[in-house]
Amino acid sequence: MVVGEFTTEVDTVVIGAGPGGYVAAIRAAQLGQKVTIIDKGNLGGVCLNVGCIPSKALISASHRFEHAQESQDMGITAENVSIDFSKLQEWKGSVVNKLTSGVAGLLKANKVDIVEGEALFVEKDEIRVNHGYESSRFKFKNCIIATGSSPIEIPSFKWSDRVISSTGALALKEVPKKMVVIGGGYIGVELGSAFAGFGTEVTILEGSKSILPAFDKKMVALVKKRLKKKGVTIHTEAMAQGVEETKDGVTVKAEINGKEEAFDADYVLVTVGRRPNTDELNLDMAGIETTDRGLIKVDKQCKTNVDGIYAIGDIVPGAALAHKASYEGKIAAEAISGEPSEVDYIGIPAVVFSDPELATVGLSEEEAKEQGYEVKVGQFPFAANGRALSLNDTDGFMRLVTRKEDGLLLGAQIAGSGASDMIAELGLAIEAGMTAEDIALTIHAHPTLGEIAMEAAEVALGTPIHIAK
Structure with missing residues (x-):
């Protein structure tokens, strides 16, 4: 009542x-x-x-x-x-x-x-x-x-003490020895990578052909490289079938390449969307x-x-x-x-706090071409940036997608340290209708990761300084 x-x-x-x-x-x-x-x-x-x-x-x-x-x-x-x-x-x-x-x-x-x-x-x-x-x-x-x-709760993986969502993963009272992550999207990759960094043996089961399927393959390749270094095992085109729970853990069954496989773990983290x-x-x-x-x-x-x-x-x-x-x-x-x-x-960014970080804003090269643009792409590697070298973190690149006729910035993608912070400049540039020349003429402090935007713009203009033309 x-x-x-x-x-x-x-x-x-x-x-x-x-x-x-x-x-x-x-x-x-x-x-x-x-x-x-x-x-x-x-x-x-x-x-x-x-x-x-x-x-x-x-x-x-x-x-x-x-x-x-x-x-x-x-x-x-x-x-x-x-x-x-x-x-x-x-x-x-x-x-x-x-x-x-x-x-x-x-x-x-x-x-x-x-x-x-x-x-x-x-x-x-x-x-x-x-x-x-x-x-x-x-x-x-x-x-x-x-x-x-x-x-989203999968019918064959009902929430429990051992079958957990991202909320449950963030509330764990211990670092698991083993964890199976169902779903290789941004939540699964972020949390899987974090626990792997703490020493957890992580297995990611992703149903599509690649983890982070919405992101550029070259960007994702860098994340895969770091995950492998952390000891993470990735199975793609893997369909989770069900889970058996015990007092101390779980056994996850999945179909991979037509074969049923089983994975033992302390917890199974389900991240298949919201x-x-x-x-x-x-x-x-x-x-x-x-x-x-x-x-x-x-x-x-x-x-x-x-x-x-x-x-x-x-x-x-x-x-x-x-x-x-x-x-x-x-x-x-x-x-x-x-x-x-x-x-x-037009200027809304998307970021994955993976290792290394991924960030994108505007159009990719493929999307720009599909929309009828003739493009020029400027790409600059972190390995040629002084600040990245001093951080001992040189994996990655920045790519600028510009309109060929006038250099208008259409989109940008960053894979590397600090990508989540660096993408803001490029979102502003797109929002303001700036060109590669505008970015190249903006004086960036040295040595900073932010200089990579200036360098990538110079590549798009055909006047690179710190990499061979």
Whole structure:
């Protein structure tokens, strides 16, 4: 029985407090709207609590551990390097807590009302929020849905203590001796690589012909090389069949090249994608249209087919990226306020925190040609960069795809140390309509990895300095 139900009228209600929702709420409040944000979990959503932030903290710790053992070339030898995994988890938790408490402070500073509970639509302009045995109603003028996504559970791999999602992997209390990773996408590769760095014997089972199938083959080849060095075994075109659990571990069965094989491990990490969190929102009650996959249909202002209702992030078509959700949150908030804002994904980057890192923005060479462009490509290796040499990390390259007629930057790909940070310059260049000449004429500090952008631009122009023409 539901008791204590009452109705509050608000300008804008935001459902979900992840990187899309809380950004939308703050931007809407800045524009003068009375905003209420609702979330059934912790502020910050999956990204801050059990996704982007804790995973990158784990990856950083893994790199530190590896570097402590592998710096002999620099004359540095460390003996008996060990991991206190409980202390590592404590540190990781402190990073998360700083950010989530920061989000709470920002929402309060912008006078956003925070409500804890599970929201569902009861009308096209009203939602009910359940708080345990009590509930409340909110009648709104505008609503932004930002409920994110959840890991996909395979029927033959039900979640358990030993069959875990990325959330479970980030909460492990020990470094496993063996781990099987089902899915060689970015989550599987990132976490598999991190645990391999800690000494776990990792096996990746990927159903397609390559891990990271959405990325350029030459970029992926560098990741495969490092994974092999870490002792990771990769099986592609491998179909996971099922799992047998014991008290102390699992046996994963998979079909590889027509043969059934078995892999023993302490845990099996399932990373085969994510599903939009739209099933429990009662979208039908508001008449909101969705795709066959449960994604909410939106226009360029993130508007649904229902007046006053918007949707952003993982629950709408497009890449499931935290920075995409934040961007869309700002667009939706501005559209509600009557501003002529609309999405333009031309400069949106995609990053994999693998080893080495991969980053891409705009068009690849193949995509540019498919769209009818004549292109000139400028590629520069990390091995010819002074900073990369001084870091003792020279695997990688940067590739710029430019329009042949005028050098306009169409896209860029980076594989190498610091790729996640370096891609921002190239996203800005694409957004600003810059050319290879613009980048080449920009003075970059020396010695830095950032110089690689200048060098790659000079290659595209046919005037390279630090590699032979």
